[in-house]
Amino acid sequence: MLQTTKKKMIATKGYAALDANSPLAPFSFQRRSPGPRDVLLEILYCGVCHSDLHQIRNEWGPGIFPMVPGHEIVGRVKKVGDQVKKFSPGDIGAVGCLVDSCRECENCKQGLEQYCYNGPVGTYNSYERDGKTPTYGGYSDRIVVNEDFVLKVPSNLALEAVAPLLCAGITTYSPLRHWKVGKGHKVGVLGLGGLGHMAVKFASAFGAEVTMLSTSPAKEADSKRLGASRFVLTTEPANVKELRGYFDFIIDTVSAPHDYNMYLRMLDTNGVHICVGAPPTPSQFRGMTLIANRRSIAGSSIGGLPETQEMLDFCSAYHIVADVEVIAIKDINAAYERMLKGDVKYRFVIDMSTL
Ligand code: NAP
Ligand code: ZN
Ligand code: ZN
Numbered sequence: 001m002l003q004t005t006k007k008k009m010i011a012t013k014g015y016a017a018l019d020a021n022s023p024l025a026p027f028s029f030q031r032r033s034p035g036p037r038d039v040l041l042e043i044l045y046c047g048v049c050h051s052d053l054h055q056i057r058n059e060w061g062p063g064i065f066p067m068v069p070g071h072e073i074v075g076r077v078k079k080v081g082d083q084v085k086k087f088s089p090g091d092i093g094a095v096g097c098l099v100d101s102c103r104e105c106e107n108c109k110q111g112l113e114q115y116c117y118n119g120p121v122g123t124y125n126s127y128e129r130d131g132k133t134p135t136y137g138g139y140s141d142r143i144v145v146n147e148d149f150v151l152k153v154p155s156n157l158a159l160e161a162v163a164p165l166l167c168a169g170i171t172t173y174s175p176l177r178h179w180k181v182g183k184g185h186k187v188g189v190l191g192l193g194g195l196g197h198m199a200v201k202f203a204s205a206f207g208a209e210v211t212m213l214s215t216s217p218a219k220e221a222d223s224k225r226l227g228a229s230r231f232v233l234t235t236e237p238a239n240v241k242e243l244r245g246y247f248d249f250i251i252d253t254v255s256a257p258h259d260y261n262m263y264l265r266m267l268d269t270n271g272v273h274i275c276v277g278a279p280p281t282p283s284q285f286r287g288m289t290l291i292a293n294r295r296s297i298a299g300s301s302i303g304g305l306p307e308t309q310e311m312l313d314f315c316s317a318y319h320i321v322a323d324v325e326v327i328a329i330k331d332i333n334a335a336y337e338r339m340l341k342g343d344v345k346y347r348f349v350i351d352m353s354t355l
Helices: 050-056 159-166 168-178 194-205 217-226 237-242 260-264 287-292 305-318 329-340
Strands: 010-016 025-031 038-047 073-080 092-095 098-100 142-146 186-190 209-214 230-233 247-252 267-275 296-299 324-327 347-351
Touching (some): 038 159, 092 159, 159 194, 159 305, 168 247, 168 305, 217 230, 260 267, 260 287, 329 347
Parallel strands (some): 209 230, 267 296
Antiparallel strands (some): 010 025, 038 347
């Protein structure tokens, strides 16, 4: 007998990479109808993260294709399941890098879903908890997500400038909070792109003295407008030497291979080099550079759901948003090329009405 209970799927439009060597192109696919605890969002804006580029080009290992990138999503709620409590149609909601996790392991119970021991479900280039349904991201006209993974968006901020907070924002907010960075600390922010400009904004909002460490002389004025008290061009060896032993923390947002040793030497005793940038290839560092001053090198991944909501509420209270350049979806491949050249001020955001 034919199975007649199968739920109707939702036809969805997006942009996808069909394989790791092709540019993004229009792509049609299906999303599930909202279940009892699901929220259907009409996507208004989606930020463009360097992680999108790493993943569509298989720079972090084999991806799941076709791949619809996008994990900085802001949208309007169109429909909710009958058990949804947090949202009603017409509300604004946001989705970051995660759409599910096991919810049972120690990390999930602590709101550290990004470190779920059973593997969090990424917004794209991942499989749902069933282990076989691919997830598709925010370069699309709609998305269906369990309400626990949809964030509330403050009403006093411009929505296109909120979108990048869902990845670039939380990825820099979380480690700064974890290491309790604030007044009295000297912080170096390495790389002025999407993550870097948010790191400057947060570290200075938390009261730290912020130095911008950049390879692009043209970004000096902007770094100061964003909150840095000093700009250091790291391509000049004399500038680098002058900073020996200076920082308490360096937050490293660089997307390409670079010499960690050069920056580790800038740390004071007990200083921490926090990697959030994820270059495709491994790097080497000298044990002796760490030993010499009891320095550490550490990493941090996005943030859990409670902390992401905390970050959005902090941004609302302090009027912090991303500096964005809004683009039409047809320009996405050109935007990637500009991002590769460090030519973005400081986050591209796709206006999804152009799809
Ligand atoms: P982005 O906007 O492209 O910014 C990267 C910046 O790094 C550039 O603007 C440039 O700044 C600097 N840079 C690039 N190549 C460099 C090189 N060879 N040497 C030194 N500096 C260089 O990228 P993004 O979106 O901010 O992402 C940055 C990295 O973070 C990516 O690897 C991404 O995958 C990763 N990421 C990690 C997480 C996480 O959870 N940990 C989350 C999101 C993204 P200057 O011009 O100032 O030098
Ligand atoms: Zn991202
Ligand atoms: Zn878990």
